[in-house]
Amino acid sequence: MNRQLLRTVVSWRTRNKKKMARMEVWCADYGLKSIHKALRIGALSERERRALERKFSALLIGKLDTYCILVLCRSCAAGFDEKYEFVENTKPYELV
Numbered sequence: 001m002n003r004q005l006l007r008t009v010v011s012w013r014t015r016n017k018k019k020m021a022r023m024e025v026w027c028a029d030y031g032l033k034s035i036h037k038a039l040r041i042g043a044l045s046e047r048e049r050r051a052l053e054r055k056f057s058a059l060l061i062g063k064l065d066t067y068c069i070l071v072l073c074r075s076c077a078a079g080f081d082e083k084y085e086f087v088e089n090t091k092p093y094e095l096v
Helices: 017-029 046-059
Strands: 006-013 033-036 039-044 066-071
Touching (some): 006 017, 006 046, 039 046, 046 066
Antiparallel strands (some): 006 066, 033 039
């Protein structure tokens, strides 16, 4: 069976620091790299993504707790290099 890895973005919002710490550990276990405080990116298989989603949905049950797991399309994933850092293809403006 072919295990296809897809670039995935994971984000969450919670006020509970213990929950946040647990989600950071889970994301690190799956090899997701931090872009921002509660925003991670990495390559996950469909099975890994579903397992992570199950963990998040079981943990984030509060009224104000939310999460989002997105799979990037090829054109969006092209904006990141292998280290998951932004790639500048063109300058947005040029000073003359």
